[in-house]
Amino acid sequence: MSLTQQSGVPRWVLVPAALGAAFVVLPLVALVTRVEWGSFFSLITSDSSQAALWLSLRTSAASTLLCVVLGVPMALVLARTTFRGQSLLRSLVLLPLVLPPVVGGIALLYTFGRKGLLGETIDVLGLQIAFSTTAVVIAQTFVALPFMVVSLEGTLRTVGERYEVVAATLGARPTTVLRRVTLPLVLPGLAAGAVLSFARALGEFGATITFAGSLEGVTRTLPLEIYLQRETDPDAAVALSLVLVVVAVLVIGLVRGTRSTAL
Amino acid sequence: MRRLAAALLLLVTLAGCSDDARDRTTDGPEKTLQVYAAASVQNAFTEIGKRFEDANDGVTVKFTFGGSSDLVAQIEQGAPADVFASADTANMDKAVKARVVGGVPQDFASNTLEIVTPPDNPAHIESLRDLTKRGAKVVVCAPEVPCGAAAARVEKAAGLTIKPVSEEQSVTDVLGKVISGEADAGLVYVTDVLGAGAKVHGVTFPESRRAVNTYPIASLRGADDETLAAYFTDYVVGPEGQSVLSTYGFQKP
Secondary structure, eight states: OOOOOSSOOOGGGHHHHHHHHHHHHHHHHHHHHTOOHHHHHHHHTSHHHHHHHHHHHHHHHHHHHHHHHHHHHHHHHHHHOOOTTHHHHHHHHHHHHHSOHHHHHHHHHHHHSTTSTTHHHHHHTTOOOTTSHHHHHHHHHHHHHHHHHHHHHHHHHHHOSHHHHHHHHTTOOHHHHIIIIIHHHHHHHHHHHHHHHHHHHHHOOHHHHHHTOOOTTTTOOHHHHHHHHHHHOHHHHHHHHHHHHHHHHHHHHHHHHHHHHHO | OHHHHHHHHHHHHHHHHHHHHHHTOOSSSOEEEEEEEEGGGHHHHHHHHHHHHHHSTTEEEEEEEEOHHHHHHHHHTTOOOSEEEOSSHHHHHHHHHTTOBOSOOEEEEEEOEEEEEOTTOTTOOOSTGGGGOTTOOEEEEOTTSHHHHHHHHHHHHHTOOOOOSEEESSHHHHHHHHHTTSSSEEEEEHHHHHHHGGGSEEEOOGGGGGSOEEEEEEEBTTOSSHHHHHHHHHHHHSHHHHHHHHHTTOBOO
16 A cells, blocks of 8 residues: 555554545445436436426525625624624524524524514515525525635635735725735635535525425425435436536535635 | 544444344244334324234334335335335335235225315315415425325316425425415325314315325235234224224224
């Protein structure tokens, strides 16, 4: 074994490490072995599959946009200011990361649902959120937003405030500093956060099925379609699962790309 | 560190052993029967299980409830099930085809659909036709699952096209959307309406007779104790099981 050891990792560590790697990779291999290649293309291009894939891409793009619009200011506030209760706020913002998505779905239902906290307000505005594509985007944004905030806040702290201070002493106004100095500096972190948010939105299942429902072309995203196809057509479920795996691999590649240019 | 790893390993091994030991006690007086049953019979079967345990000393009945097709998939993959009770014949046929069924499946109950609305019935749904009303938010099961297949049959028989706002994964999801007030009406089983009590309002409709769901039960090949498994299925089909099922709203098969 030609293993270049930079620091002294004890040899026995390799065994559990290899086991761990196999634990992650083997299920994916198993999935690939179950794909019916003969009908793969027709399975993933069926009307319902296409509708689900297209809906997933559209809603995930919309929620990624929302994550950027809401998450960048949140990360800036958390990284560049100090105020009472900040650490509590940070913990609360990160909650969707560890919350079971179905709990998130129930919480969203009691917020935006017809009988929810904002239900009447939304009704007065003439909007219908329950069972709409908007509900899907809300569910996805709820679970994906912390990825954006965490990723960007980390980058903001790593980059530091030196250049911002210099720009400010040279007379640049805060908005100019943000636009011309801070954002260009943290762009790789922002991009990584956006890609992670997109991936999380694409995989969203629990909150969506609890909060938005499931109807072809409106709320039935790819993970929901996979879950439903399992009932009658396991081959289609496997084929669509593979599509999601491929997308996930591409996403990880993209993040690694942005990360390596950052360093 | 090494000691910790060794301790962990030991723990895992021990846990594995004790599990094995529990599953294999078939020759002693203590017996465990693993029953895999459709989610819709959960309440009725839990009571039947208790009565069966009372009537048979040393027997413990353990239940796994879930969607029928999920259960078939688990049994096919080697889940330690002794008895399978399905919410429809299609999934029992799947199990038979997969050669996991030991005995001959017997029908033990039937169930029909009923309209369910929130207690105040905001959309004033009084008949199946009312579900096609403009503006009424109706949820049904997806046609891929048994309750959705039944809904599709009822629609076809009545010559109606319901445009649901959502096709849910299971009958409990439909019920949940109605109880929470998100939907104005849904199509669920008679037994679900009964089980939800005052939280919902039920509307029966004559067309429901056009889609009767039959529930079959069978002992499984490779059951730990085939006699006990067959005995349980007979108990469910027999007068004791039938009287419990009828109190939960199930009809005779």
